[in-house]
Amino acid sequence: METKELFKDKYVKSQDAATVVYRYYPSHEYVGTIGQLANYGTAEIPVEQPQQLLRRYDDPASLVTIRRAEPAAEDQLVTYLTGSTGVANSQRVVEEQQVRGYVVLRPSGTDLTSGSLLEEFAGLLEHLTQELVEVYPGFTVTREDYQCRFGGVELDYYQQRMKPDVFRSFVKSMGTVRGVDGLSDRSLGEYEG
Amino acid sequence: MALTYQRYVGGESIPSPVYIDANVWVSHFVSARPKHGTSSTVLGDLLIQCEIMVSTVVFSEVWWAVLEHIYNEVQRSQNPKAQLVRLSLPLLKTNSEWLLPEAKQKLREVSETITSFTSVKMVPPNTEPMKFVPEVMVSHQLAPSDAVHFSLANSFAKSLFTEDQKDFDGLTDPTSSLVVYIV
Numbered sequence: 001m002e003t004k005e006l007f008k009d010k011y012v013k014s015q016d017a018a019t020v021v022y023r024y025y026p027s028h029e030y031v032g033t034i035g036q037l038a039n040y041g042t043a044e045i046p047v048e049q050p051q052q053l054l055r056r057y058d059d060p061a062s063l064v065t066i067r068r069a070e071p072a073a074e075d076q077l078v079t080y081l082t083g084s085t086g087v088a089n090s091q092r093v094v095e096e097q098q099v100r101g102y103v104v105l106r107p108s109g110t111d112l113t114s115g116s117l118l119e120e121f122a123g124l125l126e127h128l129t130q131e132l133v134e135v136y137p138g139f140t141v142t143r144e145d146y147q148c149r150f151g152g153v154e155l156d157y158y159q160q161r162m163k164p165d166v167f168r169s170f171v172k173s174m175g176t177v178r179g180v181d182g183l184s185d186r187s188l189g190e191y192e193g
Numbered sequence: 194m195a196l197t198y199q200r201y202v203g204g205e206s207i208p209s210p211v212y213i214d215a216n217v218w219v220s221h222f223v224s225a226r227p228k229h230g231t232s233s234t235v236l237g238d239l240l241i242q243c244e245i246m247v248s249t250v251v252f253s254e255v256w257w258a259v260l261e262h263i264y265n266e267v268q269r270s271q272n273p274k275a276q277l278v279r280l281s282l283p284l285l286k287t288n289s290e291w292l293l294p295e296a297k298q299k300l301r302e303v304s305e306t307i308t309s310f311t312s313v314k315m316v317p318p319n320t321e322p323m324k325f326v327p328e329v330m331v332s333h334q335l336a337p338s339d340a341v342h343f344s345l346a347n348s349f350a351k352s353l354f355t356e357d358q359k360d361f362d363g364l365t366d367p368t369s370s371l372v373v374y375i376v
């Protein structure tokens with residue numbers, strides 16, 4: 001499995017566990033690194049993309065995952081699935097800590113309890129979750145992302161006229177690459193430019 | 194009926210099937226592009242009412258564009274004043290060790306998205322553009338990829354959607370009934 005090649009030993013397992021949680025509870029789940037907290041701004045990382053994660057953050061040992069401490073109905077499913085993998089709990093590759101209403105999953109052996117980083121991360125999460133916009137049930141983005149990706153597009157119009165699966169694909173793919181402004185179309189051809 | 198150009202106006206009935214040029218797809222996926230909202234709206238309209246044709250050339254161009262945007266985005270994230278650069282083949286090879294793993298998931302996502310739409314169809318697999326594209330290049334003075342787009346659209350669609358009229362500027366063909374919509 002590709003993930004195992006990238007995240008060896010305990011990091012494979014903690015990453016797998018985080019993935020399960022993320023997929024089933026996307027609106028309140030964030031993954032980031034400790035060092036990232038210093039910058040305080042780009043905490044959301046799609047954990048389905050371990051290659052990117054490893055690329056951007058060269059120390060996977062600093063990876064932490066946070067979710068709400070007060071579980072909703074979906075959380076029960078998450079807890080069950082996470083436990084059923086036998087990864088997070090039985091092997092003790094991640095440890096839990098509750099901070100300001102959030103459960104923090106962190107790699108064992110990392111010291112997150114000293115200093116204020118963990119508090120800051122929880123605070124960041126609180127901020128982000130308050131700013132979330134539900135595009136359709138089960139799919140939420142930050143308000144900034146909503147404006148960037150869907151601003152000016154009448155999603156309601158399409159939701160009423162498209163089959164649900166088409167609408168979901170249409171919306172989830174819209175603006176999924178942030179990109180840069182100013183690249184001309186001539187660059188699209190392999191041998192042009 | 195000769196080849197005609199129209200600026201797309203929302204809500205109108207579009208002759209189906211429709212061939213969508215890569216730039217419309219790219220703007221749908223890339224939020225920083227100036228026509229992101231417009232092209233996404235057009236794509237939404239077409240998904241509702243039309244059969245949509247795509248080709249491997251469309252996929253190739255979309256992949257190149259996504260790679261190029263991600264390359265520049267990463268460069269800008271490291272240096273906000275970094276100049277935008279065109280991703281040439283040599284540049285891709287030089288940076289392939291980090292860029293391809295970085296972009297792999299997005300490349301997969303855009304591909305899966307396009308093919309997931311039930312109204313999207315690939316041009317027939319037995320199509321042999323090499324037999325007619327060179328002639329189209331010569332007769333219409335088109336670049337190779339644009340000639341492929343035009344030929345396939347002309348053969349398998351009734352409408353062609355593109356963001357940029359200049360790709361097909363000056364094109365006249367009294368034998369074609371294709372309607373080119375400018376987004």
